[in-house]
Amino acid sequence: MSDRKLAGQFLDAAIDLLRRIRDEEADAIEAAGTLLADTVENGGRLFAFGAGHSSLAAQDVVYRAGGLALMNLLAVPGVVGVDVMPATLGSALERVDGLASVVLESSPVRAGDALVIISLSGRNALPVEMAMKARALGVKVIGVTSVAYASETTSRHESGTFLKDHCDIVLDSRISVGDAELTLDTVPAPFGPASTTVTTALLQAVTATAAGALADRGIEPPLLRSGNVDGGHEWNSRVLEQYRDRIFYRH
Numbered sequence: 001m002s003d004r005k006l007a008g009q010f011l012d013a014a015i016d017l018l019r020r021i022r023d024e025e026a027d028a029i030e031a032a033g034t035l036l037a038d039t040v041e042n043g044g045r046l047f048a049f050g051a052g053h054s055s056l057a058a059q060d061v062v063y064r065a066g067g068l069a070l071m072n073l074l075a076v077p078g079v080v081g082v083d084v085m086p087a088t089l090g091s092a093l094e095r096v097d098g099l100a101s102v103v104l105e106s107s108p109v110r111a112g113d114a115l116v117i118i119s120l121s122g123r124n125a126l127p128v129e130m131a132m133k134a135r136a137l138g139v140k141v142i143g144v145t146s147v148a149y150a151s152e153t154t155s156r157h158e159s160g161t162f163l164k165d166h167c168d169i170v171l172d173s174r175i176s177v178g179d180a181e182l183t184l185d186t187v188p189a190p191f192g193p194a195s196t197t198v199t200t201a202l203l204q205a206v207t208a209t210a211a212g213a214l215a216d217r218g219i220e221p222p223l224l225r226s227g228n229v230d231g232g233h234e235w236n237s238r239v240l241e242q243y244r245d246r247i248f249y250r251h
Contacts, residue, residue, distance in 0.1 A: 033209020
C-alpha cells in the first residue's frame with residue numbers, strides 16, 4: 001500500500017469524524033457555546049484544562065486570534081505537555097489523587113466561572129477529580145471526552161467514575177478507544193490518531209457559537225485579532241485592557 005493511499009485514508013477518517021460531531025453533537029455544542037456566553041455576560045471567567053496531548057486543544061483556545069480573550073489556560077505543572085522530562089512523568093501525574101484539589105485551590109477559578117476539561121479517556125484521577133471539585137466550588141464544567149472509554153475501560157479514580165459523570169455539558173469526540181484510525185497487516189500496532197484534530201474543531205465550534213450568542217444579545221464578543229494584520233495589536237490592546245480583571249495569562 002502506498003503512503004499516499006494511507007494519507008488519504010487517514011484524512012477520510014478525520015473528515016468522517018468531523019461530520020459525525022457536526023451532526024451528532026450539534027445540541028451539545030450549542031449548549032456549551034451558550035454556557036460560555038452566559039458566563040461572559042454574567043461577569044465570569046473562562047478556563048480550559050487538558051493533560052498531555054489533550055492540553056493541545058486547551059492551548060488552542062487560549063490567547064488565540066479569532067478566539068475569546070477571556071479564555072485562560074488552567075495549567076498543572078508537569079502535565080501541560082510533552083516538554084516535561086521525562087515525558088512519561090505527565091502520564092503518571094494524571095493518576096495522582098489529590099492533585100486537582102491543590103491546583104484548583106491555588107488557581108483563580110471561582111464560583112460563576114466556566115471550566116472546559118479535556119480528557120480523551122476521561123478515566124484518570126486528575127480530570128475526574130478536577131470536574132468534581134470545580135462543580136463543588138460552583139463552577140460550570142464542560143467536559144470534552146470520548147464517551148466510548150466509559151464502556152470499554154475502567155476508571156482510575158477511586159470513585160469508579162469518569163469525567164463525563166461530573167460535567168454540566170459533555171462533548172463526545174466520538175474517538176475510538178486507543179485513538180488510532182488506521183491499521184495495516186504489516187504494521188503491528190494501530191496508528192493515525194485523530195483526537196487532536198477533532199477536539200480542537202469541537203472547541204472552535206463552541207467558541208464560534210459563544211461569539212454568535214453574545215452578538216445576538218447585543219454584546220460585543222471579546223475576540224482577539226491576529227497581530228499580523230494591520231490594526232491587530234491596537235485591537236487586542238483595547239480588548240485586553242477592557243477585560244484585564246478576567247484575563248490571567250498576562251499577569
